[in-house]
Amino acid sequence: MKKSVLALCVSLVLAACADRDLMPIVPEAVNIGTPYTVFSTTTREQEADGTFGFRRSEELRMVEMTVTIPPSHSPGELSYRYKNPDPRKNFTIAQELPVDSVSDLRARFLREQRENNWPLREVTIFVHGYNSTHPETAYRAAQMAHDVKLPGSLVMYSWPSRGRAFGYAYDIDSMLFARDGLEETVRRVKQAGAERIILVAHSMGTALAMEMLRQADLRNPGWAARTLNGGVILISPDLDVDVFDSQMMDLKRVPQPFAVMVSEKDRILNISGRLRGTSQGERLGNIKSADRLERWPIEVIDLTAFNADAASGHFVAATSPSLLAVLRSASNVSRVFGPVDPSLLQQILPQSQTITNEHGKLMLERQQRREER
Numbered sequence: 001m002k003k004s005v006l007a008l009c010v011s012l013v014l015a016a017c018a019d020r021d022l023m024p025i026v027p028e029a030v031n032i033g034t035p036y037t038v039f040s041t042t043t044r045e046q047e048a049d050g051t052f053g054f055r056r057s058e059e060l061r062m063v064e065m066t067v068t069i070p071p072s073h074s075p076g077e078l079s080y081r082y083k084n085p086d087p088r089k090n091f092t093i094a095q096e097l098p099v100d101s102v103s104d105l106r107a108r109f110l111r112e113q114r115e116n117n118w119p120l121r122e123v124t125i126f127v128h129g130y131n132s133t134h135p136e137t138a139y140r141a142a143q144m145a146h147d148v149k150l151p152g153s154l155v156m157y158s159w160p161s162r163g164r165a166f167g168y169a170y171d172i173d174s175m176l177f178a179r180d181g182l183e184e185t186v187r188r189v190k191q192a193g194a195e196r197i198i199l200v201a202h203s204m205g206t207a208l209a210m211e212m213l214r215q216a217d218l219r220n221p222g223w224a225a226r227t228l229n230g231g232v233i234l235i236s237p238d239l240d241v242d243v244f245d246s247q248m249m250d251l252k253r254v255p256q257p258f259a260v261m262v263s264e265k266d267r268i269l270n271i272s273g274r275l276r277g278t279s280q281g282e283r284l285g286n287i288k289s290a291d292r293l294e295r296w297p298i299e300v301i302d303l304t305a306f307n308a309d310a311a312s313g314h315f316v317a318a319t320s321p322s323l324l325a326v327l328r329s330a331s332n333v334s335r336v337f338g339p340v341d342p343s344l345l346q347q348i349l350p351q352s353q354t355i356t357n358e359h360g361k362l363m364l365e366r367q368q369r370r371e372e373r
Helices: 002-017 027-031 102-116 134-147 168-177 179-191 204-219 223-227 241-249 267-275 304-309 321-328 344-348
Strands: 034-046 052-069 092-098 122-127 153-158 196-202 231-235 258-262 299-302 355-358 361-364
Touching: 027 052, 027 092, 034 102, 034 134, 034 179, 052 134, 052 168, 052 179, 102 153, 102 179, 122 134, 122 179, 122 204, 134 153, 153 179, 168 179, 168 204, 179 196, 179 204, 179 223, 196 204, 204 223, 204 231, 204 241, 304 321, 304 361
Parallel strands: 034 153, 122 153, 122 196, 196 231, 231 258, 258 299, 299 361
Antiparallel strands: 034 052, 052 092, 355 361
């Protein structure tokens, strides 16, 4: 027991010493790993050394990054280093270029569309959660998009998280600060010619996404549904259920499809709930029953069964190899990004996948056999 405590203390000290904002650029990585383009908008202040840290900026900057996925990568895994990354084993940034204007962004979206023969100019906007740095978000966004074979261009909104385990209070303030930047990101993506926009948010980023949707719809009723015509996906939302209910009431129309991915075994959310004084430590992302949300046109998808092989119980959707295998085995993943009838899950999962309905949630059952990668 003492050894375990000592090991934990040592790991915390080492984590505190690491400069997690460092983002080494290794151009030769494109000759080793698989390149993946990640566009970024950020309200982080750019420091003298060029890194985007935790300080807040009123200016919304845009950049294009090339992230390389290592040849040794397995779905759900994320390996990176803050110094001297090895492109054979680690996710690596090979290039970072400024995007100077919306017209510049439009040209780059069009280039990607033509290079990949995409029928539509689809764009997914990913919003990270608490305790995330700029480079870590780029690695995670690339990993998740690569592992599910996401169609279309990828934009990450990098809001000024402190990037520290003990920076929760700072991150709550930064999340609220970042609402306008996220709204402006969506508007720029639309102006850049996106024909279909999907908003994907994780953890505290879901609170940011909902606050942004609410404020935009209050100013311009129906904006959320008209603009996010590819839908909204909230993953492991660190969000109070009452607050979510209130935010939904302020939307004239709910974007479709609208999915909330939850897990009853999410320990991070249990801690988050208890810090707020709730006896059962419940947040939207770990609810046991979604019956009270049935009035909303949303799907609450329970991923608890996939916790067993997930590297992170707080991010099962991105770190469970078995779930990623199921998603990749779907015949047409791109069908998730548009109007669906009758179920989001029926669009992205193979017909053999078992789904049950319990307490207002769609429960995904993990197959006992090992899914093919």
